[in-house]
Amino acid sequence: MITLGLTGSIGMGKSTVAAMFARSGVPVFDADAAVHRLQGPAGRLVAAIEAAFPGTTGPEGVDRGLLGKAVLGDTPALRRLEAIVHPAVAEERAAFLRDHADAPIVLLDIPLLFETGGEHGVDRIAVVDAPPAVQRARVLARSGMAAEKFEAILARQMRNAEKVARADFVIPTGGSLTETEVAVAEVIACLSARKGG
Numbered sequence: 061m062i063t064l065g066l067t068g069s070i071g072m073g074k075s076t077v078a079a080m081f082a083r084s085g086v087p088v089f090d091a092d093a094a095v096h097r098l099q100g101p102a103g104r105l106v107a108a109i110e111a112a113f114p115g116t117t118g119p120e121g122v123d124r125g126l127l128g129k130a131v132l133g134d135t136p137a138l139r140r141l142e143a144i145v146h147p148a149v150a151e152e153r154a155a156f157l158r159d160h161a162d163a164p165i166v167l168l169d170i171p172l173l174f175e176t177g178g179e180h181g182v183d184r185i186a187v188v189d190a191p192p193a194v195q196r197a198r199v200l201a202r203s204g205m206a207a208e209k210f211e212a213i214l215a216r217q218m219r220n221a222e223k224v225a226r227a228d229f230v231i232p233t234g235g236s237l238t239e240t241e242v243a244v245a246e247v248i249a250c251l252s253a254r255k256g257g
């Protein structure tokens with residue numbers, strides 16, 4: 061099995077590309093969805109997060125807005141949260157890999173792959189990449205997204221050029237969806253050929 065990590069900055073089209081891999085038959089592990097499950101109603105991290113960050117959870121599980129206020133911009137607090145969240149995500153990922161042990165390729169969709177050291181846990185890395193103006197227009201078109209919030213998120217993420225420089229595959233997402241589908245098919249073909257030979 062080859063594990064392919066997929067990452068990219070906010071609004072670059074990562075979710076869209078992950079869905080393209082899934083449609084091509086590649087099993088996809090969505091790290092963000094795993095975090096949401098673990099923090100959601102009856103999620104198994106809710107009690108530990110309430111103990112570490114009192115007042116940030118309720119009947120619906122973690123209130124991510126409140127938890128974000130408590131940890132984003134406070135590095136030691138963020139590290140304490142990661143110490144709770146990351147081992148649980150690693151367990152979920154291990155279970156996913158066991159469940160798909162027969163798959164030739166699996167995709168691990170990890171938004172903060174580089175920022176959280178996840179690059180060491182995957183065989184290859186694909187990064188989605190669109191021009192900054194396209195990225196900005198996509199993100200600002202989302203409801204609840206103001207320019208300042210976008211800038212603040214960008215400032216906390218590794219620069220896109222650096223992600224691209226560290227990638228094994230760069231998947232362009234600034235053009236048509238068809239172009240992106242072709243790029244996804246090329247990545248799958250390349251990894252399949254490598255496995256056979």
Ligand SMILES: CC(C)(COP(=O)(O)OP(=O)(O)OC[C@H]1O[C@@H](n2cnc3c(N)ncnc32)[C@H](O)[C@@H]1O)[C@@H](O)C(=O)NCCC(=O)NCCS
Nearest residue numbers: 091092095124125127128131141142145172175213216217
């Ligand atoms: C802090 C939380 C509650 C904020 O949730 P919210 O839905 O409001 O925002 P979202 O998840 O989209 O994050 C917004 C931005 O915060 C920054 N950020 C979030 N987690 C991290 C982190 N561990 N390290 C660095 N930046 C982070 C990123 O720039 C991100 O784009 C949430 O991100 C969280 O639980 N983070 C810790 C778990 C984690 O590391 N997740 C990412 C890897 S799977």
Ligand SMILES: Nc1ncnc2c1ncn2[C@@H]1O[C@H](COP(=O)(O)OP(=O)(O)OP(=O)(O)O)[C@@H](O)[C@H]1O
Nearest residue numbers: 069070071072073074075076233234235236237240
């Ligand atoms: N060639 C393309 N490739 C990918 N997405 C595209 C392309 N052309 C247009 N789009 C659109 O751009 C948007 C990208 O959003 P998507 O949710 O996939 O980004 P994301 O990187 O997962 O975002 P975030 O990191 O903020 O969660 C979608 O609405 C998608 O339809």
